Amino acid sequence: MKYLLLALFSFLAVIAQMIAGNGFFLFNFLDLSLILVAFWAVYRNRTQALFVGSIAGLLQDAVLGWPLGYNGFGKTLAAFLVGLAARHFNVEGAWIRAALIAAASCVNVLSVFLLFLLLQRNVGAIFLGASLMQCLITGGVGSLAFAAYDGYSGTRFRKAG
Amino acid sequence: MSIELAPRRRESHALYITLLLLLLNLTLLSVQVEDPSGVMLLKKWVLAAGAPFIDLSAGASHAVKEFWLDYVWLHGARAENARLKQAVERLALRVRSLEQLEEENRRLRSLLAFRAGTHFEALGARVIGRAPDFLSRIAYLDRGSADGVRADCPVVTAEGIVGRVILAAPHTSQVQLITNADASVGVVIERTGSPGVLRGTGGPLLEVGYISSTEEVAVGDLVVTSGLDRIYPKGLAVGKVVASGKGKSVFREIRVEPSVDLLRMEQTLILMRTEPAPAAERRELQD
Numbered sequence: 001m002k003y004l005l006l007a008l009f010s011f012l013a014v015i016a017q018m019i020a021g022n023g024f025f026l027f028n029f030l031d032l033s034l035i036l037v038a039f040w041a042v043y044r045n046r047t048q049a050l051f052v053g054s055i056a057g058l059l060q061d062a063v064l065g066w067p068l069g070y071n072g073f074g075k076t077l078a079a080f081l082v083g084l085a086a087r088h089f090n091v092e093g094a095w096i097r098a099a100l101i102a103a104a105s106c107v108n109v110l111s112v113f114l115l116f117l118l119l120q121r122n123v124g125a126i127f128l129g130a131s132l133m134q135c136l137i138t139g140g141v142g143s144l145a146f147a148a149y150d151g152y153s154g155t156r157f158r159k160a161g
Numbered sequence: 162m163s164i165e166l167a168p169r170r171r172e173s174h175a176l177y178i179t180l181l182l183l184l185l186n187l188t189l190l191s192v193q194v195e196d197p198s199g200v201m202l203l204k205k206w207v208l209a210a211g212a213p214f215i216d217l218s219a220g221a222s223h224a225v226k227e228f229w230l231d232y233v234w235l236h237g238a239r240a241e242n243a244r245l246k247q248a249v250e251r252l253a254l255r256v257r258s259l260e261q262l263e264e265e266n267r268r269l270r271s272l273l274a275f276r277a278g279t280h281f282e283a284l285g286a287r288v289i290g291r292a293p294d295f296l297s298r299i300a301y302l303d304r305g306s307a308d309g310v311r312a313d314c315p316v317v318t319a320e321g322i323v324g325r326v327i328l329a330a331p332h333t334s335q336v337q338l339i340t341n342a343d344a345s346v347g348v349v350i351e352r353t354g355s356p357g358v359l360r361g362t363g364g365p366l367l368e369v370g371y372i373s374s375t376e377e378v379a380v381g382d383l384v385v386t387s388g389l390d391r392i393y394p395k396g397l398a399v400g401k402v403v404a405s406g407k408g409k410s411v412f413r414e415i416r417v418e419p420s421v422d423l424l425r426m427e428q429t430l431i432l433m434r435t436e437p438a439p440a441a442e443r444r445e446l447q448d
Contacts, residue, residue: 046175054182058189069190073183080179115187119194119202 006048009036010056014063029134031105033060035142037079038101042091042146046083053079070115074108081107094143102139109135198312205330212333216303219289281394281432284308286316286334288427298341298361298423300324304431305332313392315432321398321420322346322386323429334431338423339367339399347390348399350376351383359384359399359417367400369415376413378405384417394432 013033020027033056041049057072064071082104085091091100109131191203284304292299304310306329316323316336324344328335337344344361348369357372372378382402388395400417408414 047178050175050178050182054186057186067190067193069186069188069193073186073190076179076182076186080175083175115190119190 006052007055010052011059014059029137030141031134031138034105034138035145037075038082038104038142041079041083042086049079049083050076070112074111077111078104078108094147097146098139098143101142102135105135105138200328208333209330215290282435283430283432286429286431298338300336302334305330305334307331309433310334310431315393316429318421318426318429322393323421325392347387348384349387350378351385356387367417369417370412372413374407374411374413378415
């Protein structure tokens with residue numbers, strides 16, 4: 001049941017991004033599902049975050065019309081690294097969180113890029129430029145979202161298990 | 162701030178799950194994606210990963226066999242040596258006569274202003290394995306895309322055609338033998354010039370179809386490639402007719418025995434298409 005809920009959250013994040021991106025251009029540079037993955041890795045369970053990442057990535061691939069697995073691979077890796085960082089370092093500060101989420105987004109983008117090369121697909125230069133913007137915007141918005149969550153719930157960061 | 166000290170087991174647990182999920186995603190991707198030549202990447206990767214082991218085991222068994230035959234089992238070696246020497250002398254005479262015929266052919270063709278077609282470069286390759294399923298009639302060679310081998314390259318021996326490359330990994334190639342049930346070759350009956358299509362049956366014999374019942378095809382007739390399939394060069398030996406009779410339809414039922422012993426062959430040649438003859442050579446032929 002728990003994992004069904006994870007899948008549902010992942011699905012909703014992807015759908016939300018599709019809807020928002022349709023209305024507001026800047027949302028096309030925002031990776032909502034990655035913020036969800038980072039949230040799960042920092043505030044909830046690291047292992048669950050891996051599944052959230054994998055499922056959200058696969059759903060994103062389906063929505064983008066790509067072969068399934070590109071973003072699934074990238075977001076799983078990003079979830080693992082965020083969880084690892086949250087486990088070993090203090091990631092309470094807003095700037096640190098922004099940097100962590102931006103780095104996770106970079107890892108996601110880089111792994112997709114490398115998979116493209118490995119599977120002999122062409123990647124345009126514009127992909128890297130747009131991805132850099134995505135990393136920065138996602139990092140900033142993610143940090144704000146975490147701060148909003150902290151303020152709302154009164155919950156302090158705890159090291160995820 | 163509450164700190165939970167997770168045991169080391171949880172650390173490795175998360176790592177194992179990460180690796181499993183990454184592997185699943187990668188497998189999912191490789192099943193969907195094909196390389197530019199249309200081959201599923203997963204197939205290519207599996208073949209590339211298994212090739213070193215197949216090559217190693219083939220090399221090892223070959224070495225043991227060579228050692229046994231060369232140094233241990235010498236029964237009849239002297240008589241065989243004498244017999245082979247005589248065969249070599251006969252073949253040398255035949256080669257000289259064929260060289261003369263070849264030279265005469267070249268002169269006659271140049272007189273007829275023969276236009277040179279595409280040429281083939283031959284690459285020696287060793288058979289390192291066969292598919293475990295006896296009916297699939299697939300063989301593996303120790304040359305691959307790193308040597309310039311591509312899909313649809315014909316594979317031949319001195320006796321005739323063997324099959325075509327269907328998948329080229331970097332150092333291994335998968336070859337569909339002509340006896341494979343999915344194989345087909347454009348052929349002609351050498352004596353009469355009747356064109357037909359040769360098909361594999363999954364068994365040791367081949368079938369030739371689309372030759373009219375009114376055509377004369379006798380047991381013993383040689384079947385050669387027609388070149389019309391654009392894969393095999395024209396004029397290569399395919400096999401000998403072992404049965405020929407009127408079929409139920411308008412076409413003859415013809416069975417052919419391959420000229421190459423596909424079960425025992427060890428050395429082959431992969432033919433790789435090169436550029437057409439240079440302009441200077443074409444002019445020379447036309448003069």
